[in-house]
Amino acid sequence: MNIQDLPIEIIEQIGKVQRITFPRQGHTSIVAILDTPDKKYVIKKTERDLYNKWLSEEYKVLRSLYHTGLPVPQTYLYHVENESRWLLMDYIDGISLREFLSIEPDLKDKEKAIFNFGLSLKKIHECSCPIELLNNDSPWLDTMLNKAEYNLTHFAVDGSEERLKRLKKVRPKPIDNTLIHGDFTIDNVLVNKCNIVGVIDWSGAAYGDPRYDVALAIRPKYNAFDNDRDKEIFFNGYGKLRITDEEYSYFEDGLYSFF
Numbered sequence: 001m002n003i004q005d006l007p008i009e010i011i012e013q014i015g016k017v018q019r020i021t022f023p024r025q026g027h028t029s030i031v032a033i034l035d036t037p038d039k040k041y042v043i044k045k046t047e048r049d050l051y052n053k054w055l056s057e058e059y060k061v062l063r064s065l066y067h068t069g070l071p072v073p074q075t076y077l078y079h080v081e082n083e084s085r086w087l088l089m090d091y092i093d094g095i096s097l098r099e100f101l102s103i104e105p106d107l108k109d110k111e112k113a114i115f116n117f118g119l120s121l122k123k124i125h126e127c128s129c130p131i132e133l134l135n136n137d138s139p140w141l142d143t144m145l146n147k148a149e150y151n152l153t154h155f156a157v158d159g160s161e162e163r164l165k166r167l168k169k170v171r172p173k174p175i176d177n178t179l180i181h182g183d184f185t186i187d188n189v190l191v192n193k194c195n196i197v198g199v200i201d202w203s204g205a206a207y208g209d210p211r212y213d214v215a216l217a218i219r220p221k222y223n224a225f226d227n228d229r230d231k232e233i234f235f236n237g238y239g240k241l242r243i244t245d246e247e248y249s250y251f252e253d254g255l256y257s258f259f
Contacts, residue, residue, distance in 0.1 A: 020212040040091035052085045054203035063201040064130035071198050092198035094190030101224045112231050118237025120196040129179040129207045142210035148258035159257035167254050177207050184213040211243045215251035
């Protein structure tokens with residue numbers, strides 16, 4: 001992607017683009033930072049049916065969450081162009097928690113960031129769920145298992161047919177649903193000076209089981225959650241339920257392997 005590739009509708013919205021840069025990329029979209037004379041924006045582009053659907057869902061969720069006080073980017077334009085979808089939104093001045101932890105900050109800063117990571121998830125789970133996410137007739141876990149089965153038959157996933165059978169047969173004890181992010185990993189939280197300044201990639205948001213978010217949050221990565229101390233600091237910030245090893249395995253090793 002370069003400046004010449006940007007749809008005219010986006011240029012008309014933000015004016016002249018002076019520079020385009022690319023942060024660390026994921027696997028489902030192209031993300032670019034656009035510098036204009038007035039401010040910075042983020043543009044997110046997808047091209048496959050599944051990823052286009054996710055971007056459309058993210059746009060709807062961000063619009064419904066913007067006035068909740070959660071640190072989400074403001075959206076300005078969702079543009080459809082042939083097989084491509086474009087989402088224009090605010091630039092948030094921060095780096096991913098994964099990137100922050102990978103540079104091995106001193107222990108005090110690391111623990112402050114992890115505490116705030118847990119606190120930010122607490123705020124999400126305590127936030128009133130937008131009505132747009134409450135209209136699912138099926139229980140959240142049933143919906144996720146149906147999606148897992150579809151993904152297993154249509155896409156390359158880590159999960160297997162045998163694993164899916166186990167997930168359907170042996171389910172965790174139900175708890176009260178909350179607003180959930182749906183992919184609350186250290187890649188999708190932005191930090192600046194140890195503070196959480198943004199939570200991004202909301203396509204999986206739902207009225208669902210908060211243990212799913214917790215399980216994904218504490219997945220071990222380099223210099224992150226590879227010891228019990230990190231998890232303790234996280235739960236001190238989160239201040240709510242602590243998941244069991246069995247619940248962690250169900251959601252992180254099990255359900256998440258189909259997404």
